[in-house]
Amino acid sequence: MRILGGGLRALRRDYQLWIMIAPAIAAVLIFNYIPMYGIQLAFKDFDFAKGLTGGAWRGVDYFKQFIDSYLFTDLMRNTFLISLATIIVGFPAPIILALILNQIRRKRFKNVMQTTVYLPHFISIIVLVGMMNVLMSPETGVIGYMMKGLGLGHINLIASTNTFIPVYVLSDIWQHCGWNSIIYLAALSTVDPQLYDSAKIDGAGRMKMIRYVDLPALVPTIIILFILSMGNILSTGFEKIFLMQNSLNLPVSEVIATYVYKIGIISNQFSYASAIGLFNTLINFVFLFAMNAASKKMSNTSLY
Amino acid sequence: MTLKGMGGKELAFHILLYSLCAVIFLVIMYPLYFIVIASFSDSTLVSTGKVLLFPKGSSLFGYKEIFQDSRVWTGYRNTLFYTLFGTLVNMLFTMPAAYVLSRKEFKARRPIMFLFVVTMFFNGGLIPTYLLMKDLHITNTFWVFILPFCVNIFYLIIARTFFETALPAELHEAAVMDGCSHFMFFAKVALPLSKALISVIGLYYLVGHWNDFFTGLIYIRDNNLQPLQIVLRDILLSNQVFQNGAGTGGGAASGGYAQRYADQIKYGVIIVSSLPILMLYPFLQKYFEKGVMIGSVKG
Numbered sequence: 001m002r003i004l005g006g007g008l009r010a011l012r013r014d015y016q017l018w019i020m021i022a023p024a025i026a027a028v029l030i031f032n033y034i035p036m037y038g039i040q041l042a043f044k045d046f047d048f049a050k051g052l053t054g055g056a057w058r059g060v061d062y063f064k065q066f067i068d069s070y071l072f073t074d075l076m077r078n079t080f081l082i083s084l085a086t087i088i089v090g091f092p093a094p095i096i097l098a099l100i101l102n103q104i105r106r107k108r109f110k111n112v113m114q115t116t117v118y119l120p121h122f123i124s125i126i127v128l129v130g131m132m133n134v135l136m137s138p139e140t141g142v143i144g145y146m147m148k149g150l151g152l153g154h155i156n157l158i159a160s161t162n163t164f165i166p167v168y169v170l171s172d173i174w175q176h177c178g179w180n181s182i183i184y185l186a187a188l189s190t191v192d193p194q195l196y197d198s199a200k201i202d203g204a205g206r207m208k209m210i211r212y213v214d215l216p217a218l219v220p221t222i223i224i225l226f227i228l229s230m231g232n233i234l235s236t237g238f239e240k241i242f243l244m245q246n247s248l249n250l251p252v253s254e255v256i257a258t259y260v261y262k263i264g265i266i267s268n269q270f271s272y273a274s275a276i277g278l279f280n281t282l283i284n285f286v287f288l289f290a291m292n293a294a295s296k297k298m299s300n301t302s303l304y
Numbered sequence: 305m306t307l308k309g310m311g312g313k314e315l316a317f318h319i320l321l322y323s324l325c326a327v328i329f330l331v332i333m334y335p336l337y338f339i340v341i342a343s344f345s346d347s348t349l350v351s352t353g354k355v356l357l358f359p360k361g362s363s364l365f366g367y368k369e370i371f372q373d374s375r376v377w378t379g380y381r382n383t384l385f386y387t388l389f390g391t392l393v394n395m396l397f398t399m400p401a402a403y404v405l406s407r408k409e410f411k412a413r414r415p416i417m418f419l420f421v422v423t424m425f426f427n428g429g430l431i432p433t434y435l436l437m438k439d440l441h442i443t444n445t446f447w448v449f450i451l452p453f454c455v456n457i458f459y460l461i462i463a464r465t466f467f468e469t470a471l472p473a474e475l476h477e478a479a480v481m482d483g484c485s486h487f488m489f490f491a492k493v494a495l496p497l498s499k500a501l502i503s504v505i506g507l508y509y510l511v512g513h514w515n516d517f518f519t520g521l522i523y524i525r526d527n528n529l530q531p532l533q534i535v536l537r538d539i540l541l542s543n544q545v546f547q548n549g550a551g552t553g554g555g556a557a558s559g560g561y562a563q564r565y566a567d568q569i570k571y572g573v574i575i576v577s578s579l580p581i582l583m584l585y586p587f588l589q590k591y592f593e594k595g596v597m598i599g600s601v602k603g
Contacts, residue, residue, distance in 0.1 A: 028423060
């Protein structure tokens with residue numbers, strides 16, 4: 001009785017709070033949790049009359065179908081390669097950029113540089129890919145002309161299997177490197193200035209200070225962000241790859257996410273597409289946990 | 305700092321630093337600058353590589369075509385509506401919830417927070433989400449741009465963290481003494497104190513809506529409901545540059561007359577579609593950055 005009374009009193013006291021948070025809870029339950037329940041479709045036949053609930057149980061048939069399909073190795077290889085390249089080249093870039101920007105002492109100049117490097121982040125993916133297409137066109141694009149000028153010949157950067165990954169990764173760095181450097185700049189701004197002074201007294205130059213003061217200050221942030229990016233190893237961004245795809249680069253640009261879209265939304269094979277999506281998510285989790293465990297052992301830094 | 309009185313090493317470091325900055329600046333700004341000058345230069349000179357540093361000739365053909373293209377203006381109108389209405393709904397759902405979660409005396413805040421944070425790591429994936437929208441009958445309506453995922457958990461956490469630090473417990477106690485309810489405290493004290501936060505979160509949402517093309521791609525079949533980004537995709541990527549169908553099927557690699565004009569329209573449409581965001585940007589840049597900073601305090 002006392003507990004119930006206390007609960008009622010708390011409810012009377014907090015009812016306004018409940019009203020304020022109810023819409024958010026409802027939205028999250030409907031749009032985030034109901035689809036999670038829909039994951040079971042991966043193990044069932046799809047029934048148009050029943051929608052998300054699904055029809056007869058099929059067990060892991062759809063997973064087997066995916067693993068046995070002739071596209072499986074290609075999809076896995078493409079997805080891994082694109083993610084791996086993005087991480088290897090794209091991960092260190094914002095760290096280096098932050099270290100460079102942090103060296104600028106003139107405030108106004110630093111502001112101009114920061115404004116510049118954050119800017120591409122706000123361009124939409126469509127516009128970015130559209131820009132790439134017109135600028136890199138071998139006949140009429142300015143980058144096409146520059147390459148001819150440098151004697152690199154007549155390469156169609158946007159429609160070649162060899163250049164797809166470099167173009168994807170470099171344009172990604174162009175767009176997001178600046179924005180991603182903000183978090184490192186924030187970490188650098190918390191470095192105790194006394195450390196620089198004592199490094200100076202010890203005779204350290206600017207390069208030495210970057211190496212022995214700035215970089216160590218970034219290590220915890222680097223580790224956390226690295227673990228998180230490893231957890232996304234198979235979730236290459238759907239949108240940009242989808243927009244960059246053309247019939248010529250498809251052998252290297254078809255990834256799991258674009259395949260799920262084509263199988264599910266275009267061909268309406270909902271159960272099969274759900275199974276492929278779930279397979280993708282599971283591999284991401286394995287990587288996330290493995291990286292987290294490794295980092296816990298080596299550096300005592302962990303997500304949880 | 306002057307260049308005099310620097311040691312040789314320090315001077316070398318300065319030269320290296322400023323040349324690196326110059327390279328970074330050019331790599332980012334040149335493509336954008338080129339699009340601008342190419343959009344109103346003579347299209348023949350652009351397509352033969354004669355326009356590199358300064359605009360040459362002048363032709364407003366691209367912009368004229370764009371202004372006559374009803375697809376672009378329908379898209380613009382739709383996107384404007386989705387962006388403004390969508391952001392309003394986002395804020396109405398996010399800000400009160402963030403305030404509630406910042407109240408220490410609210411007992412349910414931990415379980416609710418957990419419920420929310422889980423969704424940052426798990427989701428149903430594309431297909432179940434798509435089927436849900438179909439079951440809710442909001443595909444092919446404007447609601448699909450407004451309601452789904454109207455609470456971004458990351459922004460919610462930023463807002464909650466802000467309220468926790470910006471509204472000290474004493475302030476709330478004093479207000480309660482005066483008989484102030486949570487509704488009043490939120491509307492009369494919390495919101496006026498968080499203008500910077502509201503601009504940050506609002507702008508994050510705004511840019512998200514403006515640049516969203518995924519929703520239109522997946523859920524919308526009706527051309528009259530398509531947002532600007534989908535129209536852009538038709539023009540920029542599917543090469544359906546001319547509304548009457550000329551130039552379609554040319555393919556990005558084909559040269560020739562139609563392609564030259566098509567490219568000029570593409571340069572123009574990039575400018576026209578990005579202008580609103582890019583004009584806001586310099587004024588709001590410091591807010592965007594602040595948002596990341598607030599968020600990183602308690603990631």
